Amino acid sequence: MKNKCISEPQKKSTKRLMLWTLLWVVSLSVSTFGPKFIWNENTTISLIAIIINTGLGAGMIWANVKHFTVLDELQKKIQLDAMGIALGIGIVGGLSYSTLDIANVITKDAEIGFLVMLISVSYIIATIIGKKRYA
Amino acid sequence: MKNRLKVLRAERDMTQADLAQELEVSRQTINAIEKGKFDPSLPLAFKMSTLFKLPIEEIFDNSASE
Numbered sequence: 001m002k003n004k005c006i007s008e009p010q011k012k013s014t015k016r017l018m019l020w021t022l023l024w025v026v027s028l029s030v031s032t033f034g035p036k037f038i039w040n041e042n043t044t045i046s047l048i049a050i051i052i053n054t055g056l057g058a059g060m061i062w063a064n065v066k067h068f069t070v071l072d073e074l075q076k077k078i079q080l081d082a083m084g085i086a087l088g089i090g091i092v093g094g095l096s097y098s099t100l101d102i103a104n105v106i107t108k109d110a111e112i113g114f115l116v117m118l119i120s121v122s123y124i125i126a127t128i129i130g131k132k133r134y135a
Numbered sequence: 136m137k138n139r140l141k142v143l144r145a146e147r148d149m150t151q152a153d154l155a156q157e158l159e160v161s162r163q164t165i166n167a168i169e170k171g172k173f174d175p176s177l178p179l180a181f182k183m184s185t186l187f188k189l190p191i192e193e194i195f196d197n198s199a200s201e
Binding site: 007072073074075077131133134135 | 175
């Protein structure tokens, strides 16, 4: 039996979002590691790579916004709740982490990567909990 | 909110997937509404009303929340 839980427009939208996200992640890796390992700290190439990465990031945001339009009302609610939780945890956790650094409680400098990871993990967990809640 | 969606669906020999397709929502949404875990929006409630040819108050019972 054909799975009707995900409609054709949703499948198409999910694939488009995955493609944009993949392109953005790859371009981010190139922009981050390229200066050291590929183009020997050439500023012009670094700038071009960062501009491309930012452009692909804008494309990913657009794909995410379009993806929201094909979700039904419950799916939108689950996503909105998860985003709210992830944003809250990101702000509170990120500022606490930054304060730990300023107060010299932690020996290493606060890294933005930690904040991105915290937001991503909390978003994934909140989405799973939301899906389970309404299952 | 309590509702008669499951009964109305069964009377018409429809599965949750069939109803979801008719209303252009996911099967999970139909399941959540039937179990009273999620209240549909007014446009979706009107779609149900049109589909079952019944007034909204005969599909949903708001007495518990009054």
